[in-house]
Amino acid sequence: QSLLTQPPSVSGAPGQRVTISCTGGSSNFGAGYDVHWHQQLPETAPKLLIYDNNNRPSGVPDRFSGSRSGTSASLAISGLQAEDEGTYYCQSYDSGLGGVIFGGGTRLSVL
């Protein structure tokens, strides 16, 4: 069982806005560790999408945004596009584990 909990799936129509939640605990988000998000498109390797809560690497559209508050975090995708279909993973550090943790992943479907 993941220390970071994500909904298994979300969906939205093209052009809509969707959010993906990521719930942690006192040994990760609650301890002040940041959230990062990775996008895994079908049959491809994960790619960093958001780092340090709300920063986008070069080349990532500003349709993607992130936030963290308390023991929860979220990823928002606005202006949904068909090519956004894939699985999204939140990631952080856990002081209890002493290492990196991932959420279970959320599969995004664009209807």
Place this chain on the structure above:
Amino acid sequence: QLRLQESGPGLVKPSETLSLICSVSGGSIGSGSYYWGWIRQSPGKGLQWIGNMHYTGAAYYNPSLKSRVTISLDTSKSQFSLNLTVATAADTGLYYCARLTVIPAAHFDFWGQGALVAVSS
């Protein structure tokens, strides 16, 4: 642009050692504050952190795998490796190498394409 590429046997027998190499180009693995790590993905499942290592020798492993895992760096070849002993079918999956940036917060910022490993007799 930093590039990482995994290589190694695609089939490993049960009880043997699963070994993979990650070749890095476009940057040095022997300097800076970066760690070099491995993550795996079981068929149809999510991502599991295996461990990571700094060129100074500092290494951190997932407690669930720590007794079987060794990560090592060869800065002269710009490669780092993963050894997972006493492999079982549960170790079957996609193995990714990645760079771990730790300042200001630990996150994987560059990933390899992944190497598929099956543990089977």
